Amino acid sequence: MDPLVFVADLFPNGVTRYVLGGLLIGIGVTAIYLGTGIIAGASTFLETTLSYASDLPRFNRATYLASRDWRIAFVLGIVAGGAVYALVFQDGIWVTDVQPWRLAVGGVLVGVGTRLGKGCTSGHGICGVGSVSNTSLVNVVTFVAFAIGTALLVQAAGVSP
Amino acid sequence: MNADRHPLFVPLIFAGGLVFGLGLGFSHMTHPEVVLDFLQLRDLGLLFVMGAGSLVVGGAIAVMSRTTRLAPLTGDVYGRRVKSMDRNVILGGSIFGVGWGLSGICPGAAYASVGIGNYPILIAIAGMFVGAYIQGYWRKIRAKRAVSPTPAE
Numbered sequence: 001m002d003p004l005v006f007v008a009d010l011f012p013n014g015v016t017r018y019v020l021g022g023l024l025i026g027i028g029v030t031a032i033y034l035g036t037g038i039i040a041g042a043s044t045f046l047e048t049t050l051s052y053a054s055d056l057p058r059f060n061r062a063t064y065l066a067s068r069d070w071r072i073a074f075v076l077g078i079v080a081g082g083a084v085y086a087l088v089f090q091d092g093i094w095v096t097d098v099q100p101w102r103l104a105v106g107g108v109l110v111g112v113g114t115r116l117g118k119g120c121t122s123g124h125g126i127c128g129v130g131s132v133s134n135t136s137l138v139n140v141v142t143f144v145a146f147a148i149g150t151a152l153l154v155q156a157a158g159v160s161p
Numbered sequence: 162m163n164a165d166r167h168p169l170f171v172p173l174i175f176a177g178g179l180v181f182g183l184g185l186g187f188s189h190m191t192h193p194e195v196v197l198d199f200l201q202l203r204d205l206g207l208l209f210v211m212g213a214g215s216l217v218v219g220g221a222i223a224v225m226s227r228t229t230r231l232a233p234l235t236g237d238v239y240g241r242r243v244k245s246m247d248r249n250v251i252l253g254g255s256i257f258g259v260g261w262g263l264s265g266i267c268p269g270a271a272y273a274s275v276g277i278g279n280y281p282i283l284i285a286i287a288g289m290f291v292g293a294y295i296q297g298y299w300r301k302i303r304a305k306r307a308v309s310p311t312p313a314e
Contacts, residue, residue, distance in 0.1 A: 010205045013189075018209035021188025025210065026217025028181030033221055035173045037237035042269030046293035057304075058297035070174045075272050077175040081182020082191055082276020089186070093278025098193045098265055100284050106264020107271075107285035109256050111292020114268060117253020118244045121267040122181075124254075125211050130219030131241040138246065139254040140211075146258025151200035154263060161194065 025126060028081075032074075039131075041123025042078070043114040045071040097161040102154075113143070167234040184214070185273035192274075193265030193282075200262050260292075 032040050048068035051059040086094070096103075114120040117139050119128060124143075128136020188210045189195040199207040225239035232239060244250070261267055266274065266285045274282040 012204050013206055015206055015209050017187050017189060018206040019213045021184045021186070021190070022210040022213025023217060024184025024187060025181050026184075026214040028177045028179070028184060029214070029218050030221040031180065032174055032177035033218070033232075033239070034225070035177075035233060036170065036235045037232035037239050038174075038235070039218075039222070039240070039242040040174070040177070042267075042272065043289075043293075046268065046289055047297065050290065050294055050297065054294065054297070056294075056297045056301055058300050070171055073171050073175045074178040077178020078182035078185065078269060078272040079276040080175075081179040081184070082186050082273030083182075084179065084276075085183050085186025085273075086277040090277060093280075094192070096193050096274075096279055096281055098197070098281075100281060103193070103264050103266065103281060103285040104288045106260040106262075106266065107288020108292040108295070109260025110264065110267060110285075111260075111289035111294075112296045113253045113255070113257025113260055113292070114289075115253070115293045115296040116249050117257055118250060120257065120269070121211075121261075122269045123242070126214040126218055127242040128244070129211065129215040130217075131222050131243060132219065133241065133243045135244045135246045135250055136242070139250050142251055142254030143258035143261060146255045147262035148200050148202070150259045150262025151197055151265075152202075155201050161197075 025122070026130075029122070029126060039127045040071075040074055041119050041127055042075070043120040043123060045075050046111060047115055099159075099161065102159070117143070170234050173234060181269065182273040182276060185270050186277060190267070190270040190273075191277050191279065196261070196265040196267075196270070200265070 029040060032038055047059050048064045048071050051064055051068055119136065119139065124136040124139045129140060185191055190207065190210065195204070196207065198204040222241050226241050228239065230239070231237060264285055266282060268289060271282050271286050271289065
């Protein structure tokens with residue numbers, strides 16, 4: 001097989017959108033870092049926001065109480081960024097076909113896993129890998145391997161979408 | 162809201178989040194279908210999202226963490242993101258991976274997905290809150306067990 005054709009098969013949508021997306025994600029994190037020294041991930045928000053509704057000690061640690069308001073601003077910014085993208089490049093709203101039970105069960109596992117594992121795709125995958133942190137590299141290799149295994153099993157079981 | 166915060170602190174966080182969300186829009190990680198295409202090895206483009214993102218952030222961290230300058234809006238030092246290694250990093254990563262592989266969505270991409278009008282993703286976000294709560298509750302039970310007196314020998 002022609003190696004160039006093989007490589008093109010692995011990237012049927014090209015790489016421009018992915019590189020551009022990754023650069024902007026990096027620039028957003030970097031802007032916050034340069035201004036404040038904060039290396040922001042997306043999932044701590046889940047716990048800091050729970051502190052408004054729950055008195056469990058985990059959610060009411062001093063660092064969480066001190067960051068819970070700006071983390072809401074961060075997430076509202078992310079939602080707004082998605083909306084700006086949609087207004088400029090998308091025709092109307094876009095809605096997933098993935099079944100609700102997969103979103104629900106997957107969401108719960110993502111919530112448990114990111115908080116137990118100290119970070120998610122952005123905290124470990126972008127910020128931790130960018131920091132050349134061994135902990136983050138181990139976490140990323142673990143979650144990517146389990147995610148590929150799970151997604152292939154789901155596909156083999158004939159669950160789609 | 163802290164009264165002693167710089168007036169530009171929250172606006173910068175919001176603006177950074179907006180660029181971050183715009184990037185998630187371009188990357189199409191807001192579409193669980195695209196993430197599943199990656200995980201089922203049909204389109205490996207997401208490698209470039211993590212690659213480009215971590216290079217930009219890594220460059221900034223490498224430069225700034227070697228300086229003695231302080232961040233203008235907080236007066237904080239520029240550090241690296243380094244977390245301690247323990248069993249939970251592996252266990253949590255495994256559980257996260259199963260969830261990501263089942264649903265095709267992760268936290269940041271889920272927030273941005275709300276912005277593109279993908280309302281069913283609210284189910285996943287609700288699930289993430291439930292999961293984060295379960296984890297906090299579990300830690301409390303474990304802590305209580307750890308401090309309770311052991312029976313006399």
